[in-house]
Amino acid sequence: MIRTETIESGRTSLIDFTDDVINGSVVSNKKEHTHVQYIDIQQELNDSSEELADILSIFGRSGKNIKTKSKDIDDGDYCSSILEDEVDEKMEVLIKYVSNLKRDKENIISYARRFFPNDIDLILVLREMLLSKRILIWQRKKIEEAIIELERFSDCNKVRSGINIGKVARKFEKGTHSLSAMELRESYLQFLEFDLPVSVIYQYWIDNYGVENRYRLLAFTMNALIVDIKSNEPGIHCAEFGPLATNILNVRILQTLDEKLISDITKLIFYEQIRDEVEIISEGALIGLYMSGLLSADFDKNLKIFAKNYLS
Incomplete structure (x- = not known):
């Protein structure tokens, strides 16, 4: 996680969307004179949430596949x-x-x-x-x-989905934290097969791809689901789309609460005093406690450890 300085308060914030781009700006490296265009993750989350909700509404009214198709692989551009x-x-x-x-x-x-x-x-x-x-x-x-x-x-459906979302995976692999297009594609194909509570899905992403990549994975998965269902040969059936879209939108709710938690804690007057022997509390520690509470996984035990490390 790259920390950004909050000018108004002078405190360090854990919230950082430069793991891709804030407001679509270009991140430049003055030493190497290179420019890397990253994705505005927050904008992608907002846009894809709205589009998924719109598509769900269309499905609910018609019960049929959506009429508006996205552009598939160009002829001769595999x-x-x-x-x-x-x-x-x-x-x-x-x-x-x-x-x-x-x-x-x-x-x-x-x-x-x-x-x-x-x-x-x-x-x-x-x-x-x-x-x-x-x-x-x-x-x-x-x-x-x-x-x-x-x-x-x-698995023909899996192959179709993998083909449909290849370009999306390439787009979302560009970030300040290591996450390859292949890993992104595989994470989407796994998501299609998940029959798990949304909190478990979110924890799975954190465990397997790192806490710093959880927002990017969510934004990518929502985008991939949209591209897949709107392709000429979707890898998912109409009947599957509703539950999948509902699931990922519920994961989005978890992410929004996660974001608010981090934001609120970093605004506390005594925030910089919440530290262990080495440093101020990390985002990973906060999210670990948050997810432990959601999953009821030894929460009391984890809370005591958290209090001992950071509040004593």
């Missing part, structure tokens, strides 16, 4: 949704391999998996390869057969 690194270089190796392929060889998939172990990326790569003019007709047929085989043994 690469932008592939999340594996060094896509062009690896694809070049594959194209050379396939262009030299003998008719009796059928191990395209096993060879391609060396470079693209994830089925979602692999299917996108093979689709992109079909557009290459260096691939002969019979070789193209082999690639098409490989795609059919992959799709036959894959």
Whole structure:
């Protein structure tokens, strides 16, 4: 968590949305003379909450899929949704391999998996390869057969969702805290399978991706859900969308309370006195106690430890 100085009070605030951008500004590094455009997480949270609520309203009135579709992958632009690194270089190796392929060889998939172990990326790569003019007709047929085989043994809905939200994952990986597009995509696919209370989902994100990434994960998941349901081939069914959207909006409520808690505590006159032997209370400690109360996970015990560390 990067702390920002509150000019009015002279105290340090734990709330920091520069883990991407505050008010859409550009973060600059004067030493290296570089400019990095991060996402305005707060704006993304607000906008996606409103859009999800609107879509839920449409579903409630019509009971059908939404009519307004988002723009899917552009024709011939599969690469932008592939999340594996060094896509062009690896694809070049594959194209050379396939262009030299003998008719009796059928191990395209096993060879391609060396470079693209994830089925979602692999299917996108093979689709992109079909557009290459260096691939002969019979070789193209082999690639098409490989795609059919992959799709036959894959979770089609999961693959569709993964393809739909690739660009969103790329967008949200840009932040001051480490969180890759692959991790984001995987977190969304996990969310689709969760049958858990929203507090458990929020705690899962904190445990697995870090307390500093919880807002970004929420904003990403809401955006991904919107893009997925509005795509021409959604990975989720209409009947699934309502519960999923309701769940994520309830997680948003937890996040709003979380944000208010941090904000209110940092405004306390004696805030800087809430410290252990080393430093002022951390955001992680506050959120840990907050989540412990929500989950009823040894709350009394954790409260005593908290009081001993920071209030004694």
